[in-house]
Amino acid sequence: MTDQTVTMYTTSWCPDCVVAKRALTARGIAFTEINIEQDETAADQVMQINGGRRSVPTLVYGEVAHSLSGFRPQKLDAFLAEAGL
Numbered sequence: 001m002t003d004q005t006v007t008m009y010t011t012s013w014c015p016d017c018v019v020a021k022r023a024l025t026a027r028g029i030a031f032t033e034i035n036i037e038q039d040e041t042a043a044d045q046v047m048q049i050n051g052g053r054r055s056v057p058t059l060v061y062g063e064v065a066h067s068l069s070g071f072r073p074q075k076l077d078a079f080l081a082e083a084g085l
Helices: 015-026 040-049 073-083
Strands: 006-010 031-035 058-061 064-067
Touching (some): 006 015, 006 040, 015 031, 015 073, 040 058, 058 073
Parallel strands (some): 006 031
Antiparallel strands (some): 006 058, 058 064
């Protein structure tokens, strides 16, 4: 197991971000939140991951990155499975 945590790119107004944070917390999965409204570099990273879209929440773990916009538990499950978490 690694000490690495999930990085979650968010905005202050995103309801899907709130739900995703609750879901990760409920599963005991550590994450670092980065607000793309406050970090232009992070906004650029999110756009690169998501084909030019500022789609949040976007989760990254190692080489695995997924947008969970339009949050559904199945999207989180797919991310976690691919990331090996």
